[in-house]
Amino acid sequence: MADNASEQTTSAISRHLLAWYDRHARSLPWRAPPGGRADPYHVWLSEVMLQQTTTATVAPYFHDFLQRWPSVHDLAAAPREEVMTAWAGLGYYARARNLHKCARMVSHDLGGRFPEDEAGLRKLPGIGPYTAAAIAAIAFDRPAAPLDGNIERVVARLFAVEDPLPGAKESLRGLMARLVPTERPGDFAQAMMDLGATVCVPKTPKCMLCPLHDACDGRALGGAGELPRKAPKKARPTRRAVAFWTVRADGSVLLRRRPPEGLLGGMLEVPTTAWTEDGWDETAALRHAPVPASWNELPGQVRHGFTHFEFLVTVWAAQVPAETAVAEAVWAGIDRLGDAGLPTAMRKIAEHAIRQGGGG
């Protein structure tokens, strides 16, 4: 590792990158122009949404949240279910629960002002090491060293770090910290992320376009595209379930709100059997039907990929009288499910059921 990147002074690397950022910074809805400083509420909201999520996916949600809740006080005053509904489709729903908790703490306990340093930010729910450093740098111009997937990749290549992730994480964080300039640390962090997103991309990095071309050990050694190394991933099992599509004569469908923690916690669902690797035969499945009715199996299946398992669903449908009552039920108009705030896995089940003739 005692090659190009170490010979150049770290300040020269930072300077090159900031000059590149002045010309190539991406224009993003939550971002101030180079040299500027964005609203801390906007920075926090965007950073939470951007956790493991692409900028293109986040943009419409960011606009919608700001329109509904222009300040952290507005968000804190919103009912939790309304926040969950607005988050529907974005995934990792613990983020929405923690976002709401965090808004309430900032609004009620901190007078609406976010802490300006990493330690203070770290105490808030949903703000981990990355997000605390990112907010401190971007919103408050603190010399913090955020380490996301992009920056891990850029740093691993720049210094030719061969140790695999996640073990090498702290080492990479230390190398990043040495690069952070005292001037414009927020722009520097965003420049590193932009570089990772547009030039130092995972496969086939565009080294000819890179402002750090001459400093990069990984490029000099010829293996930048192979870095960072990562531990092999585990295989994903399949979990199977039967979903019950219950259409009432008044044109509404039976939904339920899932328990507040865990998978899809706090979100609406189409009632299902347990999700098991073994699957279900007809007799066993129908014992879990939410109401006694004449159930019939719809053709086809719904497939949805979660992070650590594949979800495979068979749908059974039934029509029930308008006066049917079910404990804990949420009856949603079948023609207005688009506004109901279903997570994507459940939206797929609903679309499949309607397409296969379960529309009532």
Place this chain on the structure above:
DNA sequence: GACTCGTGGGA
């Protein structure tokens, strides 16, 4: 440290 926790797009 190892798991859990969504979703969409690109190669």
Place this chain on the structure above:
DNA sequence: TTCCCAAGAGT
């Protein structure tokens, strides 16, 4: 089709 991966956090 399948795999990877994206501004990670909480337990």
